[in-house]
Amino acid sequence: xxxIALSLRNVTKRFGSVIANKDVSMDIRxxxxxxxxxENGSGKTTLMNMLSGIYYPDGGHIxxxxxxxxxxxxxxAFALGIGMVHQHFKLVDTFTAAENLIIGLDPNKKLDxxxxxxxxxxxxxxxxxxxxxxxxxxxxxxxxxxxxxxxKVLYRGANILILDEPTAVLTPQETEKLFAVIRNxxxxxxxxxxxxxxxxxxxxxxxxxxILRKGEYIDTVPTAEATAxxxxxMMVGEKVDLNIERSEVKDKYVRLxxxxxxxxxxxxxxKLDDVSFEAYSGEILGIAGVSGNGQKELLEAIAGxxxxxxxxxVIFTNQEGVDNQLIGKSPSKIRNLGVHLSFVPEDRLGxxxxxxxxMADNMMLKDYKKGHGIFTDRKSPRTLAKQVQDELQVVTxxxxxxxxxxxxxNVQKVLVGREIAAxxxxxxxxxxxRGLDINTSxxxxxxxxxxxxxxxxxVYVGEDLDVLMELCxxxxxxxxxxxxxxxxxxxAKKEELGMxxxxxxxxxxx
Amino acid sequence: xxxxxxxxxxxxxxxxxxFPKRLAVRLGAVLISLLVxxxxxxxxxxxxPVEVYSTxxxxxxxxxxxxxxxxxxxxxxxxxxxxxxxxxxMRFWNxxxxxxxxxxxxxxxxxxxxxxxxxxxxxxxxxxxxxVVAGAIWGxxxxxxxxxxxxxxxLFTLMMNYVAIQLTSFFVAKWENPYGSNxxxxxxxxxxxxxxxxxxxxxxxxxxxxxxxxSVLMFIYLKYTKHGYEIxxxxxxxxTARYAGMQVGKVTIxxxxxxxxxxxxxxxxxxxxxxxxxSVSTAGGKGFTAIIVAWLAKFNSFTMLLIxxxxxxxxxxxxxxxxxxKLNDYASQMVTGIILFFILGSEFFINYRLVFRKSEKEGSxx
Numbered sequence: 010x011x012x013i014a015l016s017l018r019n020v021t022k023r024f025g026s027v028i029a030n031k032d033v034s035m036d037i038r039x040x041x042x043x044x045x046x047x048e049n050g051s052g053k054t055t056l057m058n059m060l061s062g063i064y065y066p067d068g069g070h071i072x073x074x075x076x077x078x079x080x081x082x083x084x085x086a087f088a089l090g091i092g093m094v095h096q097h098f099k100l101v102d103t104f105t106a107a108e109n110l111i112i113g114l115d116p117n118k119k120l121d122x123x124x125x126x127x128x129x130x131x132x133x134x135x136x137x138x139x140x141x142x143x144x145x146x147x148x149x150x151x152x153x154x155x156x157x158x159x160x161k162v163l164y165r166g167a168n169i170l171i172l173d174e175p176t177a178v179l180t181p182q183e184t185e186k187l188f189a190v191i192r193n194x195x196x197x198x199x200x201x202x203x204x205x206x207x208x209x210x211x212x213x214x215x216x217x218x219x220i221l222r223k224g225e226y227i228d229t230v231p232t233a234e235a236t237a238x239x240x241x242x243m244m245v246g247e248k249v250d251l252n253i254e255r256s257e258v259k260d261k262y263v264r265l266x267x268x269x270x271x272x273x274x275x276x277x278x279x280k281l282d283d284v285s286f287e288a289y290s291g292e293i294l295g296i297a298g299v300s301g302n303g304q305k306e307l308l309e310a311i312a313g314x315x316x317x318x319x320x321x322x323v324i325f326t327n328q329e330g331v332d333n334q335l336i337g338k339s340p341s342k343i344r345n346l347g348v349h350l351s352f353v354p355e356d357r358l359g360x361x362x363x364x365x366x367x368m369a370d371n372m373m374l375k376d377y378k379k380g381h382g383i384f385t386d387r388k389s390p391r392t393l394a395k396q397v398q399d400e401l402q403v404v405t406x407x408x409x410x411x412x413x414x415x416x417x418x419n420v421q422k423v424l425v426g427r428e429i430a431a432x433x434x435x436x437x438x439x440x441x442x443r444g445l446d447i448n449t450s451x452x453x454x455x456x457x458x459x460x461x462x463x464x465x466x467x468v469y470v471g472e473d474l475d476v477l478m479e480l481c482x483x484x485x486x487x488x489x490x491x492x493x494x495x496x497x498x499x500x501a502k503k504e505e506l507g508m509x510x511x512x513x514x515x516x517x518x519x
Numbered sequence: 520x521x522x523x524x525x526x527x528x529x530x531x532x533x534x535x536x537x538f539p540k541r542l543a544v545r546l547g548a549v550l551i552s553l554l555v556x557x558x559x560x561x562x563x564x565x566x567x568p569v570e571v572y573s574t575x576x577x578x579x580x581x582x583x584x585x586x587x588x589x590x591x592x593x594x595x596x597x598x599x600x601x602x603x604x605x606x607x608x609m610r611f612w613n614x615x616x617x618x619x620x621x622x623x624x625x626x627x628x629x630x631x632x633x634x635x636x637x638x639x640x641x642x643x644x645x646x647x648x649x650x651v652v653a654g655a656i657w658g659x660x661x662x663x664x665x666x667x668x669x670x671x672x673x674l675f676t677l678m679m680n681y682v683a684i685q686l687t688s689f690f691v692a693k694w695e696n697p698y699g700s701n702x703x704x705x706x707x708x709x710x711x712x713x714x715x716x717x718x719x720x721x722x723x724x725x726x727x728x729x730x731x732x733x734s735v736l737m738f739i740y741l742k743y744t745k746h747g748y749e750i751x752x753x754x755x756x757x758x759t760a761r762y763a764g765m766q767v768g769k770v771t772i773x774x775x776x777x778x779x780x781x782x783x784x785x786x787x788x789x790x791x792x793x794x795x796x797x798s799v800s801t802a803g804g805k806g807f808t809a810i811i812v813a814w815l816a817k818f819n820s821f822t823m824l825l826i827x828x829x830x831x832x833x834x835x836x837x838x839x840x841x842x843x844x845k846l847n848d849y850a851s852q853m854v855t856g857i858i859l860f861f862i863l864g865s866e867f868f869i870n871y872r873l874v875f876r877k878s879e880k881e882g883s884x885x
Binding site: 023024025065067079081312314339340341344352354356358359360361362363364365366370373374375377378380383384385387 | 525526529531532533743744745746747748749751752755756758759761762763764765766874
């Protein structure tokens, strides 16, 4: 066919005994937006890394416009007009946007800042980006960094752009902007491949959807003929119920009373500003907000990891009705008070778990002091690790395999499993399903619902508004460190949430 | 460009090797390194490599004195490495072992000079406690500054080395004996006060036993105790440690007290157990070599013993070659360098394998 941009022929990639891609053959058409859909660990990123020259296939080959090519490194890929924006940005923090743009290009060429700025402006105008060439990367927001990465790829003359989970770090508004840009690229006859597992985005933006499952290519279907249910079935290999259960709240009483909570960061900027709310036993309280509006600080302040300003108060009421003030206490002090507070932090491997340790050693992270005398108890963490592995079906070669080697979904299962095993009265989760596939996400929702039924006060910080509205009993919206509203999850409207998130206060509190 | 060929050589990750295979690779690396050393030495001196190795073996283990001298060197190196292990496991870059050893040695020498009138047990107690405390203080200072103000421990511990060197050089001038020699000379040569006693007709026996006991204790400490667990967690991520309710500053300070203390103890062994004198070169670069030992052994104290023994053997053997063939000391350092290169290089082959381009026929067969 004439309009094939890129073809993969029997491409196979192994890592040790793990087969990441097995005999994948597929075509990518010129000027199309192709969504590459698959569960976590299904080999989407590995496959695309072979197109961008990060990996070299162990078997099979790649054809560009019908001609066999060897892509040995990212330079080869750029020479062929293939550019990839990775999930973890590859930018030098202390360099400006313009400097990042030209890294690795012709070393003999003179550095002409005016020319670079002009090209940046030209690219931005054509596709609708905003980039300040002189801004340093460390001063940029996540969305700005992503824009810069895309401009970088375009600046190097890519005709085929691969975007790895581009919306995972964006707000709904930023996502819309990105999609507009992608549509402009399509108009300019660029080929765009988006790696994703968000079904609504696939349906919204793509022309065709290619599905991978467990490293194998399943099929490519036109988006117009696909539905969320049909795509899920192909992706998972079985029918999945996409409804999230929400039971009625029973025996509701105050577990956590937060009042006038304020805190500042190292630079003296207010991250939380007079936050007051109550979390009830047996309910899921959702916390919505644009990322970086105080969600992290709120949870960390409650957990004793973030110092609060004077006047702040967090009262924890246990089953017996005894009140404890948590502010001003360290995490170990809080635990010694008998407060069963579990916390699934946003940074799973950088805060919640130790990546270099196995499941067993990670199980005792919070109660390693329980052992006899100076020694740690090694038996009960192993038992717990095996139990979590069985109950949550954690895929790992063994409970002593470093958890950093597990896939994102399994890492999260280990973390959530441990926090739930601690029999909490309050369970706080930050972005519990970020980067997870559908099945694992639904496992997590189900686990949270089980805790809710047990009478646990669940605090769920989320980014997907659809999920927040389906899962949570009440939704608190944070904006600029302030509570801009608390809505009933059963009646909340997406528009209303969006307005509260961006700080317009017309909406009526529930 | 479009017709570029498949790369000639690629690096692919291995799935993890079985233990016997890993051992085989490492032993192979040692053998190849010995072969290369032989060739290099032959090329320079024209001596038969077999002869070279027998010279090395006899240089290191040939006589009773040489054997014990090699064991002493290995024990000293292990002791420092054991001291460094908890610090590096905590990712606290303690490159101040040199100074910690030296200050421990200096205090020991001071005790020997000023307290020689004390009963032997009390003198030893003073030397032991003094050296440990001195080393611990040298470790404590950078740790406190790191814990309170997040200063850079690499620079801090490095600078502490120079403080120790200057102090030692001051006391060497003060304790000079005989006058004008600019050295301290052998301390208490007459009465041997503060010297390790002869056991099995060697003075090094006690050092060896001390180090063996320390290595067992350190192995247990790092692997099975709550402190060891805290060290691992802090080393992996301070955020995780705080999340787990650990006091990062406290763990840092406690661990560096231990690390510095053991290094100070190594100074005690170097002075009271071996040289019976003190000079600015008492630590002799071992504080830095021990860093390699600790990392190569991945902080397993038993592996550290083996690596230390290998390095001590190389040094002893290479010195013998140097003196026999009238080469200078650099020749022995070269041999040590070649062998370390191969051992470190073998780690690459344990984690990765090389994939060569298949021949055209084979490649197009599929």
